[in-house]
Amino acid sequence: MDTYLLLMTVISILIVVVGVSVFKWHAFISLLVASMFLALVAGVPLDKIVAAYETGVGGVLGHLIGILALGTILGKMMADTGAGTQIAEFFIRAFGVKNLPWAMLLSGFIIGIPVFFEVGILILLPLVISIWKTSKQNILLIALPCITGLSIVHGLVPPHPGALAAISIYKANLGKVLIYSLVVAIIPAILAGPIFAKWVHKRVIPEGEPELIKIETRSTSLPGTGISFFIILLPVILMVLSAVAPYLGLTPGLMKFFTFIGSPIIALLISVFVAYYFLGMRKGMDRGLIKKLTEECLLPIGSIALIIGAGGGFKGILIESGVGDTIAKMANNLSLSPLVLAFIIAGLIRIATGSATVALTTAAGIVSPVIQHMSGVNLELLVIVTGAGSLMFSHVNDAGFWMVKEYLGLSVVETFKTWTVLETILSFVAFAVAMILDTFL
Template sequence: MNLYLLAITVIAIVIVILGVSWWKWHAFISLTVASLFLAVFSGLPLDSIVDAYETGVGSVLGHLIGILALGTILGKMMSDSGAGMQVADFFVRKFGVKKLPWAMLLSGFIIGIPVFFEVGLVILLPLVISIRKTTKQNILLIGIPVLAGLSIVHGIVPPHPGAMTAIGIYEADMGRVLLYSLLIAFPTAIIGGPIFSKWIHKRVIPEKEPELIRVETKTANALPSTGISFFIILLPVILMALTVIAPYLKFLPGIVKSIILFIGSPVIALLISCFAAYFFLGYRQGMDRKLIKKLTEECLLPLASIILIIGAGGGFKQILIDSGVGDAIAMMSEQISLSPIVFAFLVAGLIRVATGSATVALTTAAGIVSPVVASMSGVNLELLVIATGAGSLMLSHVNDAGFWLVKEYMGLTVKETFKTWTVMETILAFVAFGFTLILDIFV
């Protein structure tokens, strides 16, 4: 029976993969069809299938929907006000031309915390190209560190959607995930960014010049100050980090600890940060209420797709649990003595390679692994989140939208993109996984 359930699960995952890559279905449709297939053929009663699916969708999106919306608004305000550009420009000035890769790494890493990968790329790419024109350096030397910083943060650090989804599915502690992920992400970004870029830029010389993307540039007087720009970016991180520290501050009254835990919860921390951004990056920079409302509405519309994918992933997870597949996989993984952290990394990696979507990979892998760890003791759920996120980054290729985004923005050929972006993503995945295994020894 266990082998039959496992075979049905594999077929369901293949349906997801074929749906996205071959039949060109939206990932939401693919995941939903796969969930129904798994439910029917695993013997789940027909009158329970829809309830199980809806329960799974609700359990994942219930805590995530506000975080996604508020994080997107914050990123939009950072982008349109020029605050992201101010942070990048600060690092370039402080580090100088010789240490540009390090300046660009820090720019990508810090700006990547509140914004999606694509938004961060749009914020920073004009700067990368203008530096390339001024210094005549190989664009890979400047661009790879930016990509590394943005990508690793997007893959494993909350409040990004993938990490927050995995936290909800695994029921991990958000504060600890934030702390551990930052500890792992920065050294990982150094290896995949400045170190790799210094090696690869001597071996790959792009055949054509990247075209400068036309963006509306603002004068220095119209930009928010560097201090305010840093404050807005780091505010949600600081508020959420306080929830990790507060329980250890014995001298604080109980009511103060409760307030800290409240304002440090992801939704409240991001809500506070959004209002801070509205004031400091909006009103103080001359935006009126109508413009701020317009920007908010513009950035929320594209969220529908990612919310649907994450919700369908939650439905898939619940079908896995209710049909008994989770227990079957748990029994088999115990027999082959595979560490849950290794298992999560491998499953996420395989789905990422097959579907091209880090979000689909992370959501589906977390759904598969969570029933396995439910019956185990001593599993570090926080590091499990990071290992799954690391796996979801590996081997980006032609079925990944990010592959084509980087190719076009950086002016690379397909072959050059494989040699640079694909290799960098794989380095990030395996280095982050390695650091996760090391940290698992000590925490």
């Protein structure tokens, strides 16, 4: 029976892969079909299938949907007011032309914290192209570190939706994940960013030229660098305060206050209103324009919310069907660490589907039942290694692959030699750092 359940689980994952890559189904449809297939072949009673699926969806999205919306609004405000550009230009002035790769890495890292990868690219690549035209250097030397910073925080660091979904599924501590992920991200970002860029730019000379990207600035004047930094880091500051509050000897009332303002949805809500005022109203935006910006950026989150919800639904079916217990027994028999298991599963799904979000949420759904009866598993590092696995081997089925290729004017082969290698370095080095950290925590 155990072998049969495992085989059916593998087939259900293949349904996701084939649905996305061959039939061109949306990932939500593929995950839903795979969930229903697994429930039926695993013998889940018909009257329990829908309830198990809906419980899984609600368990993830109930926690996540508000955070996803507020994070998107904050990113839109940073992009359309020029605040992101101000931060990037500050780093360039501070580091100088000789240290441009380091300046661009820091720009991508900081700007990437509250915004989606795609939005970060739209904020930073006009600046990258401007520097490339002025400096006459190989664009890879400037662009790759910037993309590295965006990618590593997208994969590992909350409040990004994949990381938050995994935190919810694993029931990990958000404050600890935030602190650990920022620590874990440093070494892979340095290796895949400035160091790899300095090595590869001498060996890959792009034949094409980058496409010019323009981002419309809606405010009448650019915000100051200080306020731009403050707003982009505010949600992180509030979440870190919540994480360290128990160690500060505060009164119970203050403890509750810091826990409240440090919860992701409240931290982001506060940050959004601060952005509305300092980036919007004080810079000439009227209330109608701010409302329009908010509505514009909420439309695209529907797709990612559906994918994350479907990943939670898949988890619900895995638990109801008993597959989770079966995988747990297998992992115990093989003496396989849940961290290694999560990394491998996320990596395989990422390679197959091309989506880091699908890989992260599906892998978390598969591994979470495994750890329910285990002790001594570091749930925070489990989130991070699952995120690390979701970054590896980006190729032609990944939208990010084509985005980087087109915006930088690279050929397919050049994109494999640069972007794919960069993502794989990030993945394996982040995994190695997390495993080393696991021996000390």
